[in-house]
Amino acid sequence: MPPDTRVRPRTVVTLLLAVLVTAGLLALGTWQVKRLFWKLDLIARVEARVQAPPGAIPAPDEWSDFDPATQEYRHIRLSGTFLHDKEVLAQANTILGPGFWVLTPLIQADGSVILINRGFVPPDRRDPATRTDGNPSGTVDVVGLLRLSEPKGAFLRSNDAATGRWYSRDVQAIAEAKGLPADKVAPFFIDADKTPNPGGYPVGGLTQVVFPNNHLVYAITWYSLAGMLMAVIIVLYRRRQI
Incomplete structure (x- = not known):
């Protein structure tokens, strides 16, 4: 008797869910990669401000338009x-x-x-x-x-x-x-x-210019989970266990 080659509804649902979850994991990984480059750019800009020669303080007439993103540090x-x-x-x-x-x-x-x-x-x-x-x-x-x-x-x-x-x-x-x-x-x-x-006293110069940057680790984690999920689904599908 030839093997049953019909695709079961359970298989279709499982594969669709696996694709959706994988797509979500890949999206999270890509978002972390974007955050990584944003963080590296931020660190570079802040480091440039810290190392630059001291300049004038923003004048009072500039306070209403004070932009924290470009002024801090x-x-x-x-x-x-x-x-x-x-x-x-x-x-x-x-x-x-x-x-x-x-x-x-x-x-x-x-x-x-x-x-x-x-x-x-x-x-x-x-x-x-x-x-x-x-x-x-x-x-x-x-x-x-x-x-x-x-x-x-x-x-x-x-x-x-x-x-x-x-x-x-x-x-x-x-x-x-x-x-x-x-x-x-x-x-x-x-x-x-x-x-x-x-x-x-007081002791100055203790500013900690530290920006946690774990985005690469997070990106690798999400991409790895996506790869492992697809590998598991492929193995189970080939063994007809889904």
Whole structure:
């Protein structure tokens, strides 16, 4: 008796499902490849900004059109006077251990105010009285990287301005808490570079410019799953098990 060569409905359904799932896996792999090239381009652009000579900070009349995608991590130079009485400490975890970021407003000659992350201090230096040597007066020059405000908090904890507990560098909230004029405060802050401060603190230059890039691994995973699924379907079909 000749073998049954008819295609069973179950086989048709299984093959259609396998094709759809395979197509989905291939689409995910292709999307990850596109993300890979986007991430590599982003890393290259950011690296170019970080390594470029320091330039001027965006002027106040440019703040309304501020574009985070093209401005973050720009190498900046500015000058002004620190408002040390408006200092805020935000919790930090760094390569030097846990402690605080010292965030101090700097007022420029035109009256605009830029929040400066002057650097890290350990818990035993959180009191400004323990680092008076590191609080320069008069006009100072600051060089650093432009960073974006962090309004959503950090580590699943919300800032508490009333008690002075800050877990993220939320520029607008800090400005409001310290009574700074909202129309004069820049919508970003500056991470100061590693230029030493008198007395050793705060310690600047700790910006981590890191972009996780696992897209190639993800792409290989999705493509591999697609290949394995098709191989299994072919084997089962040839054995007439589907």
